[in-house]
Amino acid sequence: MxxxxxxxxxxxxxxxxxxxxxxxxxxxxxxxxxxxxxxxxxxxxxxxxxxxxxxxxxxxxxxxxxxxxxxxxxxxxxxxxxxxxxxxxxxxxxxxxxxxxxxxxxxxxxxxxxxxxxxxxxxxxxxxxxxxxxxxVELLNRNQFNQVLSPNANDAGVWLHQNAWFSVGEFDAGVTKTYTLNDASNGVYIFVISGSVVIDSKVLQPRDGLGITETDKFTMDVISNAQVLVMEVPVG
Structure with a gap:
């Protein structure tokens, strides 16, 4: 990774x-x-x-x-x-x-x-x-990565013309969660809206971003209550 x-x-x-x-x-x-x-x-x-x-x-x-x-x-x-x-x-x-x-x-x-x-x-x-x-409102379950965008018109949330998925999550301190990519050839860009999390030993604070490639999943540890946006997109 x-x-x-x-x-x-x-x-x-x-x-x-x-x-x-x-x-x-x-x-x-x-x-x-x-x-x-x-x-x-x-x-x-x-x-x-x-x-x-x-x-x-x-x-x-x-x-x-x-x-x-x-x-x-x-x-x-x-x-x-x-x-x-x-x-x-x-x-x-x-x-x-x-x-x-x-x-x-x-x-x-x-x-x-x-x-x-x-x-x-x-x-x-x-x-x-x-x-x-x-x-x-009805798509967001606490302590989960909730899909809000995809390439498919019939999926939850909105859709667009790209092999991309967005997820939003609101997490409690102490939670550990793993995100698995929908397409293993994609990359993931995490944007922390609020709170603090750790991914790959990197501490991410509000408005920090982290790009991840060459993996099919990542694990996130939540330090303080956090809102996180995950953007999975083609990177090739």
Whole structure:
């Protein structure tokens, strides 16, 4: 098993009056040659959007875009006719395909939104754009890796155009859990949202990331109550 540790304080960042964003991988004005994604996983942006603000309409193409709000709510509008509010406890995926334009605005004028925005390179180009949003409330069982995304439309959670699986878990201190890959040729990127865990003798704190390759499973020991996002993606 090979691992690469990305401590939270090594991330890049962009700062505006209303938007603060931390970039795990190279993005926008932040470029690090050793941090250009992890296989098909290209972007993990940890965003903070002040109340009354957001991103006006902008375009994407040939990218699978996953949003996971952690605090507050975000109003989504796109040129496919979708208009919805995504809140903490939801997951949203947008397959940009041949091209899509959308806006993302804080639903509140005074409460900030905190969210993870994640980009996955698709395994098919120029697909018909699509949008999907699911509540995770009924999918999350404590002290388990709960699947929230997969390549299969009939699975739990959302789906996208890539051989990728995401799992979210909320764990109690003292728990030990093993994750087994759905595809042994994939890699896994673990992002600690909160709390502290140990994997491969590495202590991971909030917003730390750990990439794992060349194994079909890993074991995680929980030091303090933790929320963890596991992203299994092709790395070849």
């Amino acid at each position: 090979k691992t690469i540790h990305h401590p939270a304080n090594t991330r890049g960042g962009s700062y505006h009056d209303w938007l603060k964003s931390k970039h795990t991988f190279s993005f926008a004005d932040y470029y690090a040659p050793d941090r250009v994604g992890f296989g098909a996983l290209k972007v993990i942006n940890d965003d903070h959007i002040e109340g009354g603000h957001g991103l006006s309409s902008h375009s994407h193409k040939n990218m699978e875009i996953v949003s996971i709000p952690l605090l507050g709510a975000l109003v989504h509008k796109d040129n496919m006719g979708n208009e919805s509010t995504i809140s903490a406890g939801d997951i949203q995926v947008m397959s940009a395909g041949t091209g899509v334009s959308h806006s993302e605005l804080n639903a509140s004028v005074d409460t900030p939104v905190k969210l993870l925005q994640i980009w996955i390179e698709p395994n098919q180009k120029d697909v018909t754009p699509r949008y999907q949003q699911v509540s995770l």
